[in-house]
Amino acid sequence: MIEAFLLAMRQLRTKKVRTLLILLGISVGVAAVVGVTSLGEGIRVNAVGEIEKSHDLTLIEVSPGVSNGNIILITESKVRAVSEYGSVVAPYTKDDYVTLNKTYFKANGISAQYMDAKDLKLEAGMWLEEGTYQIVLGSDIGEKFSKIEGAEIGNTIDARIRLYGEEGRATDKDITFMIVGRLKPTGTDTDDQAFMDMNIARELTGKDVYDGIMVKLDKSSQTPAARTAIEKLGLTCYSAQDEIDSVNRIMNAVTLVLAFFSSISLIVGGLMIINTMIVSVYERTHEIGITKAIGASELDIIRMFLSECIIIGVLGGILGDLLGVMFSFLIDSVGRPMLVAQLGIADFEHLTVINIQILAAGFLISLVISVIAGIYPAWRAAKLDPVKALRQL
Amino acid sequence: MVKTRGLSKYYTFGSGNQVVALKGVNLTVANGEFVSIMGPSGSGKSTLLNIVGCLDKPTAGDVYIDDVKIDYGNAGNLVQLHRQTMGFVFQGFNLISTMNAIENVWYPMYFNKVPKPERIKRAEELLESVGLRDRTLHLPSELSGGEQQRVSIARALANRPRLILADEPTGNIDSRTGKKIIDLMKKLNKEQGITFIVTTHDKAMANNADRVITITDGEIVD
Numbered sequence: 337m338i339e340a341f342l343l344a345m346r347q348l349r350t351k352k353v354r355t356l357l358i359l360l361g362i363s364v365g366v367a368a369v370v371g372v373t374s375l376g377e378g379i380r381v382n383a384v385g386e387i388e389k390s391h392d393l394t395l396i397e398v399s400p401g402v403s404n405g406n407i408i409l410i411t412e413s414k415v416r417a418v419s420e421y422g423s424v425v426a427p428y429t430k431d432d433y434v435t436l437n438k439t440y441f442k443a444n445g446i447s448a449q450y451m452d453a454k455d456l457k458l459e460a461g462m463w464l465e466e467g468t469y470q471i472v473l474g475s476d477i478g479e480k481f482s483k484i485e486g487a488e489i490g491n492t493i494d495a496r497i498r499l500y501g502e503e504g505r506a507t508d509k510d511i512t513f514m515i516v517g518r519l520k521p522t523g524t525d526t527d528d529q530a531f532m533d534m535n536i537a538r539e540l541t542g543k544d545v546y547d548g549i550m551v552k553l554d555k556s557s558q559t560p561a562a563r564t565a566i567e568k569l570g571l572t573c574y575s576a577q578d579e580i581d582s583v584n585r586i587m588n589a590v591t592l593v594l595a596f597f598s599s600i601s602l603i604v605g606g607l608m609i610i611n612t613m614i615v616s617v618y619e620r621t622h623e624i625g626i627t628k629a630i631g632a633s634e635l636d637i638i639r640m641f642l643s644e645c646i647i648i649g650v651l652g653g654i655l656g657d658l659l660g661v662m663f664s665f666l667i668d669s670v671g672r673p674m675l676v677a678q679l680g681i682a683d684f685e686h687l688t689v690i691n692i693q694i695l696a697a698g699f700l701i702s703l704v705i706s707v708i709a710g711i712y713p714a715w716r717a718a719k720l721d722p723v724k725a726l727r728q729l
Numbered sequence: 730m731v732k733t734r735g736l737s738k739y740y741t742f743g744s745g746n747q748v749v750a751l752k753g754v755n756l757t758v759a760n761g762e763f764v765s766i767m768g769p770s771g772s773g774k775s776t777l778l779n780i781v782g783c784l785d786k787p788t789a790g791d792v793y794i795d796d797v798k799i800d801y802g803n804a805g806n807l808v809q810l811h812r813q814t815m816g817f818v819f820q821g822f823n824l825i826s827t828m829n830a831i832e833n834v835w836y837p838m839y840f841n842k843v844p845k846p847e848r849i850k851r852a853e854e855l856l857e858s859v860g861l862r863d864r865t866l867h868l869p870s871e872l873s874g875g876e877q878q879r880v881s882i883a884r885a886l887a888n889r890p891r892l893i894l895a896d897e898p899t900g901n902i903d904s905r906t907g908k909k910i911i912d913l914m915k916k917l918n919k920e921q922g923i924t925f926i927v928t929t930h931d932k933a934m935a936n937n938a939d940r941v942i943t944i945t946d947g948e949i950v951d
Contacts, residue, residue, distance in 0.1 A: 339845065350827055626823045629784060630837040630884065631812035634804060722784045726823065 344643035351616070358605075358612050359652050362702050365602035366656025370690070370698040371663030372598045376591030378668070378688035383583045385684075390523045391576030393556035395453060396422070396563055398549040401571040408570035410546040417569055421562040422551035426450035429537045430547040433495040433511075433530075439484050441477050441495075443530040445537025453550035454526065461489040461517030464533055471513045472531045475521035489515050499541060509540060602701060606709040609648060613641060613713035617720075624717050625725025634718035641717055645710030646703065653702035657695045664688040730892060730924045731758040731781055736790035738776050738947075750776040752947040753790065760891075761922045763915065765929055765938035773947040774928040775896055781926065782815060782894045783807040794892070812841045816885030820897035822877040824869040830856060830880045831865040837887040855883040859913060875906035882913060886923075893917075895927040899934060911937050 348355045398418060401408040408414075410427065419425040426449035434440050444450070451463070456472075464470035471493075473481060481487045492514050498506050513532070521527055538544075549571075553562055563573045617624070624637060632640075665688075672687040736754040741747050750773045758764050766774045779785035781792055786801040793799070794814060800806050816837075817823075824833045834852035835843075843851075856865055859879040869877055878898060885893050895914070899907035911934050917923050927934060935941045943950040 339839070346827070622823075623825050626825060627836075627840075629782070629811065629817050629823075631808060631840040631888065633808040633840070636840055723779050726784070726819070 340639055340643045341647060344640065344647055348644055348647060354612060355648070358609055358648055359655055361608040362602070362605035362648065362652035362706060363656035363659055365599065365605040365705075366653060366698045366702045367659035367663050368598040368601050369595050369701060370657060370660025370694055371667060371688075372594045373591055373694050373697070374660070374664035374688040374690045375667050375671075376587055376594055377691065377694060378686055380583060380587035380591070381689045382684050382687075383587065384580050387576055387579050387583065391579070392455065392552075393559060393576050394553045395575060396551040396553070396559060396566065397574045398551060398566055399547070399572045399574070400545075401567075401569075403570045410549060410571065411544075414569060414571065415546065415549060418549055418551060418566055418571070421553075421565050423554050424449050424453045424550075424552035426453045426550040426552075427534075427546040428548055428550065429534060429541065429543060431497055431537060431541055433497050435481075435485055435493060435495050437485055439480060441480075441530050442528065443471065443532050443537065445534035446531050447534050450531075450534075450550055453552040456526065456531070457520045458517050459520040461515075464516055464531065466533050467535065468533065469511060469513050469536060470516040470532070472517040472519060473515060474519050474527040474529045474531075476527040477530055478515075478518040481515070487515055489518060491515055497540060511540065599701075602705055605652075606705045609645065609706055609709035610712060613645065613710055614716070616644075617641070617713050617717040620717075621720060621725045621728050624720050625722045625728070628720070628722040629726065637718040638714040641714035642707060642710050645706045645714075649703035649706030650699075652706060653699035656702050657698045660695075660698055661690055664690055730760045730762070730795065731756070731926065732793040732796070733757075733777075733781065734791045734793070736777070736780065736792065737788050738773070738780065738785070739788045749947050751780070751787070754944075754947070754949055756942065756949065758924060758926060761918070761924055763918045763925045763927070763937070763939045765927050765935045765941045766944060767929060767935055767941055768944035768950075772944045774944045776947075777944065778894050778896050778926065778928055782817060783810050812837070812888055814890055815892045815894060816888070816890040818878070818881050818885050818893060818895035818898045820900040822869070822874070822881050822901070824877055824881055824884070826869055829866050829868050830861060830872065833869070833880055834883045834887055837884060841888050843888075851887065852883070855886055856880070859883045873906075874902040875909060878902060878906075878910055879913065882910070882917075886917070890923065892924045892926070895925065897928055897930065899929065899931045904931075904933065907931060908933060 398410070400410055415425065415427045426447055428447070428450050429445035431443055431445070432440060433443050450456075458472070459475065461472070464472050481493065485493060487493045492512050494510060494512050497509050497511065499509060500506050519526065551562065551566065553559055559575055559577060563575060566573050627637065627640075668686055668688045672684070675687065733754050733756045736751055736756075737749075738751040739747050739749055754777060756777075766777065768774045776785065780787050783799060783801070791798050794810065799810070825836065828836065831849070831852045834855055835848040838848040838851065853862070853865065856862055859882055861876060861879055861883070864872060864876060864880075869880070872880065878901075882898075893914075898914070899910055902910065911931075914925060914927070915937055918925050927938070929935060
């Protein structure tokens with residue numbers, strides 16, 4: 337087999353220019369696919385990186401679930417069941433309040449564990465004291481209060497909550513909160529929330545269930561298993577992994593479409609190989625006749641031509657990968673500053689990402705196309721009539 | 730060694746015209762015989778050789794090699810005959826132009842799956858025996874006609890065939906060189922008992938044969 341390749345190699349060497357042109361043809365196609373795929377992969381990696389930066393992957397947010405049309409509420413027993421799966425398990429309540437100036441805000445009734453789980457950090461002021469009507473504000477809502485209500489840390493603010501009785505009748509309750517602290521901005525919905533003591537919140541609303549649970553794990557690798565277990569309890573889970581998954585799904589689809597269009601150039605490369613091989617069979621008709629007369633089987637002839645195609649595929653794949661890396665580098669060095677300047681998005685390290693899978697795919701595509709393109713010419717060579725072939729000079 | 734029974738070959742052209750190349754040829758060649766086939770151009774002698782050599786199929790009739798009928802529909806069978814039983818020598822030498830002398834000689838052994846060291850050793854010996862030890866690395870274009878024909882004889886011998894089919898082996902070379910080729914073939918016939926069927930126009934060749942068969946219009950005349 338090795339010898340078949342050596343003989344094929346020699347055959348290709350005798351037609352250097354032609355071989356070089358085919359190699360270029362196929363490798364340009366491979367380079368286009370590799371470059372475009374690296375762009376798709378780069379965008380995906382950057383998007384996932386952004387999500388990972390702003391989200392905690394070890395956190396699962398549990399909310400009430402729906403099963404067979406019934407709402408599964410988060411009761412004390414559910415909290416106890418969930419607490420088996422996380423290192424920190426913090427149930428909380430969430431209610432809508434409105435100030436007298438009609439500023440709506442959400443207040444979460446939380447415990448100390450919640451602060452741990454969400455890793456909340458104060459920017460100013462201090463933490464709320466349990467059993468009091470003190471609140472800590474997220475950065476956005478804090479700014480809103482300061483601008484609209486003129487309420488700063490240390491001030492009180494009057495708010496109203498609307499409660500619905502069992503018959504659906506609404507009653508309003510007025511509360512006066514004391515603002516004691518403001519959180520650092522996080523870029524998440526925490527910025528729009530206010531935080532108060534959970535027991536006070538439940539006392540105000542009279543709720544005997546929770547609106548959610550924050551489950552914090554030690555390692556992000558534990559997230560999927562914990563999540564599956566909690567979902568088995570009938571509750572709904574959300575984690576940053578959901579967003580990563582959806583980014584991956586979208587980008588895979590986009591990359592696939594882009595790669596499909598760029599692979600049109602591969603078809604051209606494949607046709608070039610078919611054409612060149614047919615010409616080569618024609619030129620070597622006489623030689624094929626001799627080869628058959630001295631004992632080559634049809635399979636030997638097919639092997640002879642396919643070996644040449646495999647060599648073209650391998651070399652084309654390597655060259656294509658090299659050109660693809662260069663193409664990818666070009667996209668990165670030209671495209672990145674342009675995107676940063678035009679979209680004004682924060683600078684990121686690379687626009688394109690090359691990984692071993694992309695290179696392996698490029699290599700394989702080249703090999704497969706070369707071999708497929710060689711099948712018909714090889715078959716034609718094998719089927720040549722030796723008498724006619726020998727007569728041709 | 731070779732026996733043909735009622736061997737016929739017709740060529741039908743697209744226009745519907747039919748040309749008869751062989752007409753019911755019955756020929757028997759004994760083991761170790763040196764047979765010359767003579768006849769004018771187009772008499773069908775090359776066709777006969779091609780059919781016996783399994784490069785072409787007969788329209789009717791059978792060919793037996795060692796009393797075994799050749800199954801022309803069985804490609805594997807034909808390949809085995811090419812690899813083990815017969816060797817070819819052509820008028821136009823038919824060496825592969827991109828391969829040097831020794832490579833041309835070991836090429837049939839390559840298809841016969843002979844290991845490389847053994848192959849090279851035998852090719853060297855064969856080139857030695859045809860007097861071309863010092864030409865092993867020359868390309869066909871660097872050899873004279875006589876030298877090329879000797880390389881092609883060495884190639885025909887590669888797989889130790891018992892039958893060599895030669896189509897006008899001296900047709901493209903001068904008579905003095907042709908004499909050497911004839912002597913070489915005779916020597917192989919005598920010393921190794923290889924059966925030769927040789928088509929020729931060359932009187933010298935015919936004179937050296939054990940038997941001369943003349944074909945005219947696809948039929949054996951005598």
